[in-house]
Amino acid sequence: MSGPVGTGLDHVRHWVFDMDDTLYPREQGLMSLVQARINAFVVEAVGMAPDEAAVLQRQFLDEHGTTLAGLMASYTIDADRFLHEVHDVPLDGLEPDARLADQLKALPGRCYVFTNGAREYAHRVLNHLGISDCFEGVFAIEDAELTPKPAPSTFRKMLDRFGIDPHRAAFFEDTPRNLEPAKILGMATILIGDGHGKPLGDHIDYIAPDLHDFLSDLSFKDAA
Template sequence: MSTLTTERLPTDISADLRGVKAWVFDLDNTLYPVENQFMGLVEKRINDYVVRTSGLPADEALVMQKSFLHNYGTSLAGLMTRYQIDPHHFLAEVHDVPLDVLEPDTALRLGLERLQGPRIIFTNGSSVHAHRVLGKLGIDDLFDGVFALEDADLIPKPDPRTFEKMLTRFGIDPATACFFEDTPQNLDPAKMLGMTTVLVGPKAFSAEDDFIDYRTAALAPFLTTAILDGDPA
């Protein structure tokens, strides 16, 4: 499939997703817009956890946290490497945030309903967090499964082993699957496995990586206009 961008295309041209049989979605900042700052609440709790665990001032703890994200994929993986922490306690604490800024999106629901085949959530967050968010967005009934960090034995994306475990769990053929994600480096192993890749959100048009098939600022309009199997010729 050719690389296209929904914001740079004429209105009569849409992403061609014919042949896709399974749909895999990252959760945070992908299913809802990053502008609502929901993940900022989670990140504040993560920073507080790093401060408490490391004993560092907040600004130094933030630098450490960012290095964990870069080197290990998640703050949790870095904390587990450097400190003796209970990962399940960490996941429960940092995801225990109010959901007030999240709200159902009719356009998103309509876009998801168009997709034929299983729809899967693939997140570096916890299972409880994923189900809370899906419920608040009013789309939990549209998904056939969630593959969370616990299911990955706490090995986060972009580790290829985690992708393979997710695909095996749900019996997905990567050659006929599409993966939607807001973090560019998480699309690299997906593309290597043969998945169609879509970068969602504000980074969509700044990343130059050739493992990105499609780019869109927001998920709902992309799904609403995509060309799917069974659409009129």
């Protein structure tokens, strides 16, 4: 499940990254701002007290992959309004990351972002981090027709969109269950962080507390 990377990823030429709490440290707090907006939206949409809405929102996450998918399955809501309102957060606490930009550009092959977040928000975050030009493409929730990870169909759409061979790809993610479809498809899987207390499993090839350190430890026998 974990251990030294060495040259174990020599075959990879497609580097796919989740964005939130993966490309930047969870401690920078961006997702807590998004979460607060999601909870407020659920309170309004469902008409529950905030504590009850928070329980429902966590249930939606567990059962549907995103709060939006759960809301759409059970209520009539404006999905575009949801995506705009919950992602319209300030990025002041997010630190630009020149070191990460250098590390991504040093990887052999191409890099992509695969996020359950909204497209405009993803580009805002990548621009703020200073890493937009490191990626060949961004696959956001709109590209998935609002069907989030870990749906296998969404993984296939992402692979098809970018022409990625999953057997030559690696996927970095902070949510353990989102790595399961990637592993089934043949991708190398790397969990960033502690998994938020969720169960791990043998579908995770590597566990890396810190993305910087993991990328620094990579070495390649043949980068052609």
